[in-house]
Amino acid sequence: MGNISKGAGNLPFQIYFDNAATTPLLPEALECLTETSRDIYGNSSSAHTIGKRSSAILNESKATFAELFGVPPEHVVFTSGGTESNNLAVWGALGGIVNVFHWLKSPRARDEQILTSVVEHAATQKIFEQFDLLGANVSWLGVNSECLIDSNTLSNSLANNQRVRILSLHHVQNEIGAVQPIRQIADQVREHSPEALVHIDAIQSFAKIPVDLEALNVDLVSVSGHKIGGPKGIGALVLGRRFADRKPKLGTILAGSGQQDGLRPGTVPVPLIASFATAAKLGISRLENQRRTLETLRNRLAEKLNGIATVNGPSDLSFNSPFRAPQTLNFSLTPVQASSVVEVLSAKGICISAGSACQSSGSRGSEVLLRMGLGASRAQSALRASFSVKNSVEEVDILAEALNECLRIGH
Ligand SMILES: Cc1ncc(COP(=O)(O)O)c(C=O)c1O
Numbered sequence: 267m268g269n270i271s272k273g274a275g276n277l278p279f280q281i282y283f284d285n286a287a288t289t290p291l292l293p294e295a296l297e298c299l300t301e302t303s304r305d306i307y308g309n310s311s312s313a314h315t316i317g318k319r320s321s322a323i324l325n326e327s328k329a330t331f332a333e334l335f336g337v338p339p340e341h342v343v344f345t346s347g348g349t350e351s352n353n354l355a356v357w358g359a360l361g362g363i364v365n366v367f368h369w370l371k372s373p374r375a376r377d378e379q380i381l382t383s384v385v386e387h388a389a390t391q392k393i394f395e396q397f398d399l400l401g402a403n404v405s406w407l408g409v410n411s412e413c414l415i416d417s418n419t420l421s422n423s424l425a426n427n428q429r430v431r432i433l434s435l436h437h438v439q440n441e442i443g444a445v446q447p448i449r450q451i452a453d454q455v456r457e458h459s460p461e462a463l464v465h466i467d468a469i470q471s472f473a474k475i476p477v478d479l480e481a482l483n484v485d486l487v488s489v490s491g492h493k494i495g496g497p498k499g500i501g502a503l504v505l506g507r508r509f510a511d512r513k514p515k516l517g518t519i520l521a522g523s524g525q526q527d528g529l530r531p532g533t534v535p536v537p538l539i540a541s542f543a544t545a546a547k548l549g550i551s552r553l554e555n556q557r558r559t560l561e562t563l564r565n566r567l568a569e570k571l572n573g574i575a576t577v578n579g580p581s582d583l584s585f586n587s588p589f590r591a592p593q594t595l596n597f598s599l600t601p602v603q604a605s606s607v608v609e610v611l612s613a614k615g616i617c618i619s620a621g622s623a624c625q626s627s628g629s630r631g632s633e634v635l636l637r638m639g640l641g642a643s644r645a646q647s648a649l650r651a652s653f654s655v656k657n658s659v660e661e662v663d664i665l666a667e668a669l670n671e672c673l674r675i676g677h
Pocket residue numbers: 286287346347348349350387389436438439440467469470490491492501624
């Protein structure tokens with residue numbers, strides 16, 4: 267674990283506990299990005315030598331992800347990030363941009379449903395809201411007070427006999443760090459609807475805990491570069507075994523040229539991809555060691571907050587807990603408002619967040635906590651600290667002391 271972080275840019279001193287929002291580039295990923303941006307500038311679709319150099323790097327990067335996920339290289343589709351990967355998974359599984367509309371108008375759509383949960387990141391939630399507006403049968407699975415999907419609400423959704431076309435869930439919930447029981451849910455859905463496709467948003471789990479398509483019984487996995495020390499603006503959708511020979515088919519959501527087997531048209535950003543592959547390879551090779559460090563930091567904060575804050579999410583904070591991601595601790599510092607704590611800490615050079623970075627929680631507080639049934643004051647005072655191995659125990663103690671001070675002065 268490092269000591270106190272140096273300031274980014276020209277900031278004098280910063281302690282960064284917002285790694286679930288985004289991470290700084292790993293030095294190796296930065297070096298790869300710089301070198302490939304400078305040297306590997308060809309279009310990977312060009313037939314000449316310069317283009318072929320790019321396509322060789324692209325193939326190498328694909329092979330890296332293919333090996334990490336145990337799938338053939340053609341099952342790795344690069345996208346602009348987690349948001350696009352989730353969109354490609356869900357719209358793609360329903361046939362792609364044109365066929366989705368044929369499906370919606372067909373009698374078949376009335377006998378089928380699509381499933382997600384009430385605590386998804388906006389990058390999934392909004393897709394299902396769109397389908398709701400378009401008239402599809404959408405089932406929203408509820409969660410318990412620990413943020414884990416409630417199997418009763420799943421049984422209720424399956425009781426209506428509408429076949430499931432796609433189930434899309436995050437693996438690790440981004441605000442809370444709860445690990446969903448994906449295998450159990452996927453098995454239950456497949457028993458009811460053997461043809462259902464199962465997609466997971468592994469954006470907060472990849473390179474933090476194992477993501478094994480076979481063990482989880484899933485077909486599609488979204489990952490994103492900037493959550494694992496890779497660059498922003500790059501992600502991937504990984505297709506599992508059932509997509510062999512493109513059966514079932516995934517439809518495209520963009521109209522354009524034929525790159526990436528026509529599944530994701532557009533000039534392929536090879537330097538971003540190579541840098542992402544570098545970060546992914548390092549992240550997976552360091553996963554076990556990093557997990558211990560992250561859990562130590564997380565539990566140190568939980569201990570320090572004992573008696574002054576309430577930890578939200580699964581109560582199991584043991585090492586290698588199946589319900590807890592190592593890098594995230596969400597807690598309510600009642601009665602203070604989370605948004606004012608974030609500001610006070612920011613003025614002291616400490617970065618944490620009130621819930622998700624991309625969803626402002628507004629005066630109601632965290633929607634996720636409200637959906638966990640935890641009430642307004644817990645939701646309004648909920649904060650998320652998300653760690654990296656660059657954080658130190660000293661930094662955690664500084665954070666705990668600053669939070670204590672916020673409570674004393676009533677922010
Ligand atoms: C669980 C989850 N899904 C999706 C996203 C969106 O990923 P990206 O920023 O790469 O589009 C995020 C990022 O915050 C996330 O945490």
